[in-house]
Amino acid sequence: MSQNAVVKPDNIPTIYIRPSKGITSLNLRDLWVYRELVFFMLWRNIKIRYKQTLLGAAWAVIQPIATMIVFNFIFGRVAKVPTDGIPYPIFSFAALLPWGLFSTALNTGSRSLTTSQNMITKIYFPRLVLPIASVLAGLVDFAIAFVILVGMMFYYQVTPPAAIWTLPLFLLLAVITALGVALWLAAINVQYRDVNHALPFLTQFWLFLTPVAYSSAIISEKWQVVYSLNPMAGVVNGFRWALLGTNTGPDLSLLISVGISLAILISGLYYFRNMERTFADTI
Amino acid sequence: MTTAIKVENIGKRYRIGSAPQKFRYGMLRDVIVDTAKAPFRYVSSLIRGEELVNPRSSYIWALKDVSFEVEEGHVLGIIGRNGAGKSTLLKVLSRVTEPTRGAVTVRGRVGSLLEVGTGFHPELTGRENIYLNGAILGMKRVEIDSKFDAIVDFSEVEQFIDTPVKRYSSGMYLRLAFAVAAHLEPEILVVDEVLAVGDAAFQKKCLGKMGDVAQQGRTVLFVSHNMSAILRLTQESIVLDKGRLLMRAPTQQAVDYYLSSGEAQAGERIWDAEDIPLSAAPFQPVALRLRDQRGKVVDTIRSMEPLSIEWEYHLAEQVTGLRVGFYLSTMRGEYLLTSFDTDDAKQYEKFGVRKAGHYISRCTLPPDLLNEGRFSLGVNASSFGVRRYFQDEQTLAFNVDISGAPGTHWAEQRPGPIRPRLDWKIETVE
Numbered sequence: 001m002s003q004n005a006v007v008k009p010d011n012i013p014t015i016y017i018r019p020s021k022g023i024t025s026l027n028l029r030d031l032w033v034y035r036e037l038v039f040f041m042l043w044r045n046i047k048i049r050y051k052q053t054l055l056g057a058a059w060a061v062i063q064p065i066a067t068m069i070v071f072n073f074i075f076g077r078v079a080k081v082p083t084d085g086i087p088y089p090i091f092s093f094a095a096l097l098p099w100g101l102f103s104t105a106l107n108t109g110s111r112s113l114t115t116s117q118n119m120i121t122k123i124y125f126p127r128l129v130l131p132i133a134s135v136l137a138g139l140v141d142f143a144i145a146f147v148i149l150v151g152m153m154f155y156y157q158v159t160p161p162a163a164i165w166t167l168p169l170f171l172l173l174a175v176i177t178a179l180g181v182a183l184w185l186a187a188i189n190v191q192y193r194d195v196n197h198a199l200p201f202l203t204q205f206w207l208f209l210t211p212v213a214y215s216s217a218i219i220s221e222k223w224q225v226v227y228s229l230n231p232m233a234g235v236v237n238g239f240r241w242a243l244l245g246t247n248t249g250p251d252l253s254l255l256i257s258v259g260i261s262l263a264i265l266i267s268g269l270y271y272f273r274n275m276e277r278t279f280a281d282t283i
Numbered sequence: 284m285t286t287a288i289k290v291e292n293i294g295k296r297y298r299i300g301s302a303p304q305k306f307r308y309g310m311l312r313d314v315i316v317d318t319a320k321a322p323f324r325y326v327s328s329l330i331r332g333e334e335l336v337n338p339r340s341s342y343i344w345a346l347k348d349v350s351f352e353v354e355e356g357h358v359l360g361i362i363g364r365n366g367a368g369k370s371t372l373l374k375v376l377s378r379v380t381e382p383t384r385g386a387v388t389v390r391g392r393v394g395s396l397l398e399v400g401t402g403f404h405p406e407l408t409g410r411e412n413i414y415l416n417g418a419i420l421g422m423k424r425v426e427i428d429s430k431f432d433a434i435v436d437f438s439e440v441e442q443f444i445d446t447p448v449k450r451y452s453s454g455m456y457l458r459l460a461f462a463v464a465a466h467l468e469p470e471i472l473v474v475d476e477v478l479a480v481g482d483a484a485f486q487k488k489c490l491g492k493m494g495d496v497a498q499q500g501r502t503v504l505f506v507s508h509n510m511s512a513i514l515r516l517t518q519e520s521i522v523l524d525k526g527r528l529l530m531r532a533p534t535q536q537a538v539d540y541y542l543s544s545g546e547a548q549a550g551e552r553i554w555d556a557e558d559i560p561l562s563a564a565p566f567q568p569v570a571l572r573l574r575d576q577r578g579k580v581v582d583t584i585r586s587m588e589p590l591s592i593e594w595e596y597h598l599a600e601q602v603t604g605l606r607v608g609f610y611l612s613t614m615r616g617e618y619l620l621t622s623f624d625t626d627d628a629k630q631y632e633k634f635g636v637r638k639a640g641h642y643i644s645r646c647t648l649p650p651d652l653l654n655e656g657r658f659s660l661g662v663n664a665s666s667f668g669v670r671r672y673f674q675d676e677q678t679l680a681f682n683v684d685i686s687g688a689p690g691t692h693w694a695e696q697r698p699g700p701i702r703p704r705l706d707w708k709i710e711t712v713e
Contacts, residue, residue: 012470017378017387040418044404044411051406122401123419124378124393280380281297 020277026269031126041133045108046140060141061148064096071096071213081214084246090152094243095212095236097145098174102232103203105138105175109182110199114189117283127276128269131186135179142171153243161245170238177231177261183268187275190283211236216248228253231261285390287471287502288353288376293385295346295371295526343557345371346382347526355390355470356500360513360520360534362541364675366560368526369506373473376504391470391502394420400460405449409440409459412448416463430466437488438462465492472496475506490516514538514615538614541677550574550582552679559673565599565639566664566672571609571679573660583682586653586702593645594662600639604666606631607644610676613700614657622646623663654702655685 031038050056068089075081076088083091112134113120113127120127153160189195210232211219219227227233234257237248346368353359363369374380377393402419403412413434417427435441438459440451448456474493493516497503507513513520513534520537522529530540550573559567574591575581584590594607608623624644625631661676685691689704 012391014391015378015389015393017375017382017389018385019381019383034421036424037418040415044407044415047411048404048406116402119402119419120379122379123395125419125421277381280374 026273027126031128034126034129037125037129038133038136041129042136045133045137049137049140057141057144060144064093064100064145065148067096068093075213082217083215084217084240084244086158086240086244086246087156090149090156090158090244091215091240092213093149093152094239095210097142097149098171098235098239099207099210099212099232100145101138101142101171102174102178102235103207104141105135105178106182106185106203107199108134108137109178110185110189110195112182113186113279114193114196114283120283121280127279128183128272131179131182131272135175135182138178139175149243158244160243161241163242163245163249165242166238166250167242170235170242173231173238173258173261174235176265177235180261180264180266180268183272184264187272187279190275190279206230206232209233215246224253225256228256229260231257231264233257234261285355286352286388287355287357287390288351288504289388290349290351290376291386291388293346293349293372293375293382293387294344295368295375295380296342296344296383298342344526346375349385349523349526349528351521351528351531353502353504355502356497357519358497358503358505358517360517360537361504361506361523362513362520362537363523364677366525366558367523369523370475371526372523373475373504373506376471377473389471392421393471393473394464394467394469395473396461396464396475400456403448403456403460406447408447409435409438409444409451412459413463416460417467420464420467421469422467434459434462434466437465437492461489465489468496469501471502471504473504473506512616550580550679550681563664563673565602566605567597567599568662568664568673569595569597569641571595571660571662573679573681581681583684586655586683586685586688587650589650590648591645592648592660593643595641595643596664597641598637598639601636602666602672603636604669605635605637605664605672606667607642607664608662609678610661610663611648612659612661612676614659614680617700619658619700621663651688651704652701653683654697654700655683655688656700657682658700 050059053059055062071092072089075092076083081088109131112130116130119125119130185195185199207213209230216224216227216233216237234254237246238250238254240246241249349368349372351359361369361372371380373395375382376387376389377395400416402416404415407415413431414424414427417430418424422430435444438455438461440455440459443451443455448459451459472493490512493503493505497516503516505513505517517534519531520534521531522537522541530537532540551570552572553570554568571592571594572580573582573584574593575584576588576591578591592609594609596607598605606623606625608621608626610621611619613619624646625634657680659677660679660681662674662678663671664673665671685702688702690697690702
């Protein structure tokens with residue numbers, strides 16, 4: 001047997017192309033092969049984001065600050081929502097940061113396929129690259145706005161608690177949630193552009209369901225479990241806990257948030273992979 | 284020799300809108316039932332990840348039962364009319380779209396030149412786009428680094444390499460895009476019509492690059508409407524028609540077959556609704572006919588007689604700036620002339636705006652123009668600088684018989700595609 005064995009002179013890969021049946025595997029190895037493309041697309045998204053704008057990256061700061069000012073007036077001054085004794089501006093800004101990341105990531109991620117129609121109909125590459133790179137690009141805005149947050153914490157003399165090391169974990173939860181939902185919506189968007197019209201509405205609705213402008217403490221006890229079905233509630237509570245030391249630390253509801261978020265991501269990955277084979281035909 | 288590409292019975296089915304259906308009594312109930320069921324069908328199709336099957340829509344097989352093999356290091360030409368399935372075949376081979384049936388085994392990386400410039404972003408500089416485009420085409424970063432200088436060199440845009448490509452001229456843009464694709468060096472290279480870009484010198488460079496690729500033992504699939512390029516670069520070709528593989532033969536034979544297969548009805552080409560791409564609307568070609576001086580439809584003309592070319596078409600709505608015309612070329616794909624019905628300025632004033640309706644544009648080729656042999660007619664309907672409605676470079680082939688033409692009392696073949704009757708004067712000089 002060893003006599004007949006032919007040593008391949010090189011490692012030329014053999015590709016088998018056939019119609020896929022049933023539920024396809026995630027084939028994340030393919031994504032790994034194309035990891036550099038994720039990096040390049042990410043880099044492209046960041047580079048072109050504020051091209052030909054006057055204010056450039058300042059927009060990453062203007063948006064959350066403007067929202068914070070409006071919220072401060074309506075919820076802080078007029079409605080006077082309880083904030084655990086924390087000054088309202090920083091109370092809302094600490095929540096607007098992950099929220100801004102989430103909504104930008106969700107929106108660009110969901111549109112990532114339809115805006116790259118040209119690439120999809122002409123070249124093979126794992127389509128997952130597009131929503132992943134779009135979602136990750138939102139992190140740059142987050143980092144810029146985070147500097148403002150640090151400044152505000154000095155100004156209001158808020159000392160972060162020891163739990164601040166958990167912040168990246170909550171950030172990860174926000175990214176996972178955004179990616180999971182974006183995968184679903186991006187794949188549906190290929191066939192039904194209704195998604196484009198539903199997105200602003202969905203984002204706004206979701207904002208109201210998330211304790212950004214108010215504290216989740218105002219939700220009555222018996223609704224807390226239902227409320228925690230929204231993973232972003234867990235993210236926002238976690239951010240306040242890790243940054244400002246509110247008593248919204250991890251508990252059972254965070255576990256539910258994590259579970260839901262992972263369920264959306266995994267189902268989203270499978271749905272996306274299964275729809276992927278018709279993207280080039282239906283887009 | 285090892286097989287580089289093995290295609291087994293592949294088929295690709297597309298859905299084309301909903302087929303026209305006449306109103307029937309009793310249909311309202313069907314519609315209501317259908318609508319009530321739709322959400323369930325939709326949800327189940329989402330779960331199964333299948334395309335939603337609409338019972339009222341119809342399907343078209345863009346490829347059907349196509350099988351062939353390509354040996355490593357061979358150059359295979361792919362010939363076929365618009366809509367014959369060439370692009371679909373290339374898309375299946377490059378994994379852009381999945382076949383509906385059959386299987387393909389490909390040994391090696393498939394790089395294609397049909398995506399020249401895909402992923403280029405106008406706001407990024409030439410340098411940035413080289414990296415981005417290279418990554419999209421599947422190159423590793425180190426690979427791009429090592430080929431960067433060669434790419435820039437090939438593209439001839441060195442001094443603008445740090446300028447955003449939106450400031451490039453279209454020629455520079457294409458050269459840069461082609462340069463990246465050309466340096467991909469995949470085991471299998473797919474080339475589709477790129478030679479239509481750029482000036483003559485650059486085209487020559489591209490053809491040279493393709494030749495190099497083939498010489499390095501790589502496999503090349505070459506799709507082009509340019510028969511002379513196909514003849515020059517390939518030894519063997521396949522002919523596709525309506526999604527089926529008609530023949531595989533030495534290129535000269537395949538080209539002859541392809542060029543003469545157009546006229547099932549001699550001297551006439553009639554378009555069926557399915558032959559007309561949707562993008563042609565509102566222009567609908569009906570028929571292209573060749574008539575001799577007695578008005579008879581012919582596929583062989585005598586060079587001594589005038590030839591009448593008529594193109595019948597329908598406009599579904601008013602078209603502004605329309606010009607309808609033809610290309611005349613040799614069987615090797617060299618163009619002899621191009622002419623449009625509104626070339627005359629006065630004619631353009633009168634017919635530049637054409638209302639919806641049925642038209643025939645007709646012209647006469649003067650006698651004593653063509654040499655003996657076979658010629659090809661192509662058609663084009665467009666509004667200059669606005670839109671090309673319809674184009675087919677090989678619509679109809681015809682023969683020219685030179686009996687009685689000048690010089691035919693010598694039985695010899697005269698080189699050159701034209702044979703005008705020239706007014707020779709012979710003087711005796713003392």
